[in-house]
Amino acid sequence: MTKRTMDNGAMDTKRKINIPWLFEMAWRDSRRNRSRLFLFISAIVFGIAALVAIYSFRYNLENDINAQAATLIGADLAVSGNQQPGPAIKPLLDSLGDKRSEERTFVSMIYFPKSNGTRLVQVKALQGGFPYYGSLETTPVEAGQSFRTGRNALVDKTLMLQFNAHVNDSIKVGNVTFLIAGILNKAPGQTGVSSGIAPVVYIPLQYLEQTGLSKKGSRIGYSFYYKYDKQVNIDKLVKNIDPRLDKADMNYETIETRKENTGRSFADLTRFLSLVGFIALLLGCVGVASAIHIYIREKIASIAIMRCLGVKASEAFLIYLIQIVGIGLVGSVAGALLGSFVQHLLPLVFKDFLPLTISTDTSWIAIGQGVILGVIISILFALLPLISIRNISPLNTLRISYEEINLVRDPFRWLVYALILLFIITFTFFQLGNWLASIFFTIAILIAFLILAFTAWLLMKVMRVIIQSSWSYLLRQGFANLYRPNNQTIILITSIGLSTAFICTLFFIQGILINQLNLSSSSSQSNMILFDIQTSQEKAVAALTRQYKLPVLQQVPIVTLRLEKINGKTAADFKKDTTLKFSRHVFSNEYRVTYRDTLSATEKVINGEWVGKAEPGKEIPVSIEDGFSKRNHINIGDHLVFNVQGLSMPAIVSSVRQVNWNKIQTNFQVVFPKGVLEDAPQFHVLLTHVPSAKASSGYQQAVVRQFPNISIIDLGQVLNVIDDLLDKISYIIRFMSAFSIITGVVVLIASVRISKYQRIQESVLLRTLGASRKQIFAITALEYLFLGALSALTGIVIAVSGTWLLTKFSFEIPFAINLLPAIALFFIIALLTVIIGLLNSRGVLNKPPLEILRTNAV
Amino acid sequence: MEAILNISNLSKTYQSAGRTLTVLDNINFSVAAGSTNAIVGPSGSGKTTLLGLCAGLDSSTTGIVELNNINLGKLSEDQRAQVRNQYIGFIFQNFQLLPTLTALENVMVPLELRGEKNIKARSLELLDKVGLSDRGHHYPAQLSGGEQQRVSLARAFSNSPRILFADEPTGNLDAETSEKVVKLIFDLNKEAGTTLVLVTHDLELAAKTQRILRIKGGKLIADDKTDNG
Structure with a gap:
């Protein structure tokens, strides 16, 4: 050692940050913690895997649609319409293509x-x-x-x-x-x-x-398929003929447009599923933030020593940031690899919904996106605990926890919150393509988080107050663990609660939709609809129905017409004047209307006056449905001109009706009074109720034999089809939400393991003081039972509220939930929490105290 | 001899439960370069707080701490960190070694921070001086208390500090080990010509220094030269 001379305070205070040394220190400091760090970060693995799987699927789908688009449409050009092509368009249709079908x-x-x-x-x-x-x-x-x-x-x-x-x-x-x-x-x-x-x-x-099925009244679609032997610019061709097709109410489809349409509908599906995956990722991130928070708290002593030896606050911060980036990278790569494997399963999951064969090539773009996303999100969520490093004083070397690190006062904390929110909104925007929807999604997630965090906070406050000294020691200790220092109450309630809420909502919605359909098939309601009944067959069909001892619940005439003018303005006028509000399809739609002199049981007049009979020489008083009125801004007193098979019929809106569309029966947007449409071309619909599948089968056979043109909708059969469809959809959603469940379990395991590290000294001390294995077991079980039960309960309450909102505002159907799956979920989650809690604590329970003290004496 | 540490009108107060708690009250003293000093006093007298302020680990409420002619009160926390790295060595009662670094790496850290060369050789030399040349690759948990304190000593001297602050350096050691460690501290100090400020309530240890500052209730109540002074 050499003696140094005094330099009278001359000091270079701008030492450069030595980046390689920071990496070396990050590596050294992570020793003995790497498995724990990996456990923390494993919470994001499944979220990343879900996203990478979906992204890979999306990219492969895009490629496959491009490669197989021609086989989706089967021709170079397809033209279709709902009317027999007239003489004006027929020559054009006959002139297109080298081959025609x-x-x-x-x-x-x-x-x-x-x-x-x-x-x-x-x-x-x-x-x-x-x-x-x-x-x-x-x-x-x-x-x-x-x-x-x-x-x-x-x-x-x-x-x-x-x-x-x-x-x-x-x-x-x-x-x-x-x-x-x-x-x-x-x-x-x-x-x-x-x-x-x-x-x-x-x-x-x-x-x-x-066959006799192409008579008037039957709804027939007309399609024409064309193939060109030589190279033809189809886009240019359809651009030229589009105005003529439009005039003839015909649409066209080319390989390009089919490609776009198929791509778009699957993009919507994959976007929705990406959001489901993103929820899993967010859930994992909360786990990461909590784990890193505890990790940093354990590192206070080391950070204080480093600060003592001259490490700057920013250097200390960077050392741990490097660790997080490193472990985030490892977690993301693991997630991306898992996702690449999972994507091989997706074509199987989606097989019933795909019109083409999907390849399962490894998508490096998807893997890259997943890895980058994983690293960014681990940094963002780890930043909250990481920024506190800057405030750790070297004085902690002399007195640990000398001063509480106050994060609330740190302005950077709010910046990090803002960054996280901004990230969630932006990411959601890239999935939904709509800022407002993205903000609503973020707010919904935020509210769920806040409710769960508040519940946890409230629980801790309540526990502090209600625990009585008269309670047994085990009970007091178990419950006190919920609020004592190093508790995991907030993180566990948030992560378990959110997973529960998510799964439970799925169950509720599926149950409500099925129930809604089953309600419609109850005995008092019609469950079989016969349509395309010609006027000449009307009475005979009703007689046949009665002959089979089935009720004729409703028999209504239906006339097909179009809307020509609204208050004197035609479709062309509306197209010119963009200030006029109307639904795009108001003129192009074909309306199926009825005529009668009374209101049906499922409707009521909410505005104007119901007129059941038309007076000759006057405008026809029609009644319109509330939704139709709102969508098209058509109100009482507005003048409409309908076109019934070429005949113009001036009408005036005399009333607006509210219609309950949920009942299975004929309901109409426009109802005419009696005395106008009786002679117009029309067909009839008959509604009946068949009590059993056997009765249904016999009756259907009789109808088809006698009246082959009549079509029958058997609601029982429809129910089976919808049930099957919902099963397939919910299978996909369950498959995706499995990632959230697994993430929830991983967060649970990670959180419990962290608390194990926190509680180990205490449990050992208790054992040293003579607590039996059974007593520590009981304390641990009580704590986790209460945590699991409360988390599941809060999650279920959120699911009930969410389901209520969805049924009221999105599905617009009555809210009635089946609590059975919720109750089952409650017990499963509570039990799972206890089992994981106990499994993770068994190290403390089974080993002698001294052994644990030694192994943890770092 | 020129002063390396000047303390003027130093006070430290804390706000606790709405009350102002005065831990140090108007302390004044200077420490000559190369001298050995002990701060003694009963528990809670404020000696550790005084050490923390002198070493730039904390900032005072009022008063000036001048170390090596640098007014620590005017520096940011990062600048104070650099002062600590350049001029100060530390020895703590509970050793304060980084648990995930080996003994050798612990000694190397202050030198690495300074970006110096031949770090490993110099650190090994220091470990050799404290008698632990063969334990360099061991982690703190694998060393005894005495060995940990010796590693801490090697680290404290690794940056050739102008001043060494020691907080109860033998507080966690048995008598025999304490004796060895104390001998090492004084020997290394003498060899490097470092100023020593140690905080202790062990009067026997304090008596080995040249000067004893007695502190009670946050006030400096005596400033005595010992037989070594």
Whole structure:
């Protein structure tokens, strides 16, 4: 050692920060803590995995849509409309393409003679070589082409299974019996779900007329498919013909537009699922913030020593920031790898919703996004505890906790809060593309967090007051652990509560939707609807219904018309004047209206006066539905001109009705009085209630046999389909929310393990003083039982409130929840918390106190 | 001899439960460079607070602390950290070694902060001087109390400090180990020509210094030269 000379206070106070040394110190300081740090950060692994899986799926989907778009539409150009093309447009339709196909689509009943079964299906009458890209996938394979040559049909595979039908059996469509030439496995653009809801039957177009199903009143879709042999600029072509198609009320679709539309609908789905994944990530981040908070608290002594030896506040901060970035990176990479693996499962999860085959290539962009997101979010949430490092005084080397580190006064704390909020809003915006929705989402998450944090805070306050000295020691100690220093009450209640709220809301909403449908099928309500009844068949169908001892609950005429003018202004006027408010479809929609002289039980007049009979020579007094009135800004006294099959009918709005759309019966946006539409082309609808599946089957067969043009909606069958659909949707949501649940469990394990480190000295001391294993076990179990139960209960209360809000404002259906899954969830979560708590504490319970003291004597 | 530490009108008060608590009250003294000094007093007398203020670990309520002609009151916390790194060495009652660093790394930290060269060799040399050359790769938890304090000593001298502050350096050691450590402190101090300020209630230890400052109730009540002075 050398003696130094005094330099009279000359000192360079601007020492440069030595970055490599900071990295070295971060590495050294993390020794013996790395497994703990990884446990903290593992909370974000599953959130990142969920997002990377969804992102990878999204990128692969985009690529696959681009590659397979032609097979989704099956042609270069498709033109469609709801009316038979008139002479003005027909020459154009006949001139397009080098190859042409024509298709008529409508719903109709079909009859399986062998099994005596009937079913409402989507009939597609096809002529030509469609599809030009891809194929009608059938069994046998050649049936996809050969069925067109004779009186043959292709029948959807679900129908074949349902009616135990085989190839070469027959089906009756309208008046014609067809031979089943093949089983339809897949058609262009078709998904598992769409074929489940409306199974398809293909027949050759040349037999449509003979079926008798193409009469007026039937709702038939007309489609024309074109294929160009040479390279043609389709975009330019459709731009030219669009005005003419528009005039003829026809739409077009090209490979490009189908690509965009399919891409858009799946983008919406993947965005929604990304948000579900993001919730898991946020949940994990709360866990990370809490764990790092405790980690830093344990590091106060080390930080104070470093400060004593001359480490600057910013250097100390950076040493721990480097650790967080490092471990955040490890966690994010682990999450991204897990996500890449999970994405292989997603095509299986979504299989019923996908119209195309999805590849599962590793998406490096998705992995990159996940890793960057993981690092950013771990830093953001760790910043809260990290900024307190700047305030740790070197004086702590002399007296630990000499001064409480007061974070509230630190202005940076508020900056970090602001950054976190900004990040959540921005990230959500990238998923939703709507700032307002993003802000609402953030506020909703924030409120849930605040409610849970407040509950935890309240619990601690209440516990302080209510614990009585007369209680047994175990009870006092167990409950006091909820508020004593180093407690995990806030973090555990927040993380467990949020997971519970999320899962429980899913259960509630699913239950309410199913229940809503089941209510509609109760005995007093109609559960079978017959439509497309011609005027000449009206009485006979009613008689047949009664003959089967079924009630005719409602029988209403329906007239199809369009709106021509509103207060003297046509669609063209509205297009020119952008200040006029109206719904985009008000003129293009086809309205199905009825006429009657009384109100039905499900409606009431809320404005104006109901007029049941029209007076000759005067404007026709019509009643409009409340929603229709609001959407189109049409009110009492407004003048409307309707077009009924080419005939103009001036009308005046005489009343506005409120309609309960939830009841299964015919409801109408516009109701005419009696004395106007009686002679207009019309069809009728009959509503009845069938008591059983057997009665339903017999009645349906009789109707289809006698009146092949009539279509029947069997609500029981619809319910099964919807039930099945909801099951499939909820399976996807449950799959995604599993990430939240796993994150919740990881946060729970991490939090419990942290509290183990915190409590270890105390438990050892208790054991040294003679507490038995059983007593410490009881104290621990009580603490976690109470935490788990309260968290689950708060989560359920949030779920109930959230469900109420959703049913009232989003679904607009009555709020009635089934508490059974909630009760089950309550017990499962409370039990799980206790089990995890005890499993993590078993180290303290099973080992001799001295051994634990030694191993933790760092 | 020139003073390395000047304390003028130094007071420290705390606000506690709405009351003002005076821990140090108008303290004045100077410490000559190269001298050895002891601050003694009963528990709660304010001696540790005084040490903290002298070493720039805390800031005073009123008064001036001038170390090596630098007015610590005018420096920010980061600047004071740099003063500590350049001019001050510390020895604590509870050793205060970084638990995740080896003995050698603990000694190296002050030198690394200064960006000096040949750090490892110099640190090993210091460890050798305290008799722990073969324990450099051990973590504090793997060392006995006496060994930890010796590592702490090596670290304190690693930056060739102008002044060494020791807070009850033998408070956690048995008599035999204490004796060895005290000998090391004084030997190394003598060799490096460092000023020593130690806080203790062990009068036997205090008597080994050249000067004893007695403090009671936050006031300096006596300033005596010892036989060594």
